[in-house]
Amino acid sequence: MKPQPLTTGTIVIAFTLSMIWGGNFIALKLGMGTLPPFWSAFWRILAGVSVVLLWAWTQGVSMKLERGERGPIFALGAMFAVQISFLNLGVDFTSPGYAVVLLNANPVFTNLFGHFSSSEEDLSARRVVGLALAFGGVSFVAFGTPDAALAPRPGLGNFLMICSSALLAIRVIYTRRLIQNLHPLKPVVWQMGLALPVFLVLAVLFEPPLLQPLTWVPVAAILYQGIAVAGLCFVVWTMLLRKHSASTLSMFGFSVPFFGVFLSAMIFGESLSANLLVGAALVTIGILIVTRRPKQVEAASISGVDRASEPVRTRL
Numbered sequence: 001m002k003p004q005p006l007t008t009g010t011i012v013i014a015f016t017l018s019m020i021w022g023g024n025f026i027a028l029k030l031g032m033g034t035l036p037p038f039w040s041a042f043w044r045i046l047a048g049v050s051v052v053l054l055w056a057w058t059q060g061v062s063m064k065l066e067r068g069e070r071g072p073i074f075a076l077g078a079m080f081a082v083q084i085s086f087l088n089l090g091v092d093f094t095s096p097g098y099a100v101v102l103l104n105a106n107p108v109f110t111n112l113f114g115h116f117s118s119s120e121e122d123l124s125a126r127r128v129v130g131l132a133l134a135f136g137g138v139s140f141v142a143f144g145t146p147d148a149a150l151a152p153r154p155g156l157g158n159f160l161m162i163c164s165s166a167l168l169a170i171r172v173i174y175t176r177r178l179i180q181n182l183h184p185l186k187p188v189v190w191q192m193g194l195a196l197p198v199f200l201v202l203a204v205l206f207e208p209p210l211l212q213p214l215t216w217v218p219v220a221a222i223l224y225q226g227i228a229v230a231g232l233c234f235v236v237w238t239m240l241l242r243k244h245s246a247s248t249l250s251m252f253g254f255s256v257p258f259f260g261v262f263l264s265a266m267i268f269g270e271s272l273s274a275n276l277l278v279g280a281a282l283v284t285i286g287i288l289i290v291t292r293r294p295k296q297v298e299a300a301s302i303s304g305v306d307r308a309s310e311p312v313r314t315r316l
Helices: 007-032 037-058 070-093 096-103 106-114 124-140 154-178 185-206 216-243 246-268 274-291 297-301
Strands: none
Touching: 007 037, 007 070, 007 096, 007 216, 037 070, 037 185, 037 216, 070 096, 070 154, 096 124, 096 154, 096 246, 096 274, 106 124, 106 154, 106 216, 106 274, 124 154, 124 274, 154 185, 154 246, 216 246, 246 274
């Protein structure tokens, strides 16, 4: 089906999803005041996989793994577990504003690593310029100094966020290859399901269940991350991809770091330092340059190739 033009309603929905994704880091930070990183990951992924499984059931999608799918899916699950571990530990150590900018630099790593993958596009001069700008922005943020109250170990936290961003890029490339031969819902569900026992074992071995008495705040934070981010956003984004070009919709992703930064400033009072704002701007501009598609390539999306090559988007 030919991609439809964006309507005012679609634009409002896409920006709302970006704001929800940006708020994911705020919810993570709020929740980890009570739930340690691995327990937070366990409860969040449990809520998320339940919602996505329900969606898969309503769509009549079987989750049974066929012969030859188990090895690649188990490898994806391992990557997912490591990437989310780095994400949660990174958010615990640094501020939400810095975390959201660094993780959302993952398209930079996707394009860099994709150059060495036969299934991805080669680097052009334009994309090299965009990567250079985006890496400059990552450096601005990585070597910045977040508010001490929000970032007990900012250097380590920023480093872990960069590692998580790089692993997310590898996972995106790997998922793109997987969904050429299986339904896109399968890797989404299985990567979460396989990671659950990993997070549970790590949490039981290394963390207390609670850091302070449980209140409605961490519960709401987990439900927000699991139901709103991993569930609602997943379903709505999938519905948008059925009607509109993935490359067009991806443009709204550039607003996620700014929503995250300003939500952190509003809720936590995080200061908007020059490092943070300049870094976010450079990352956004760089990604925009890197992901902008030539007109002849964009025209090819009419055949549906564009949407098929885009993995179902989740921000966990």
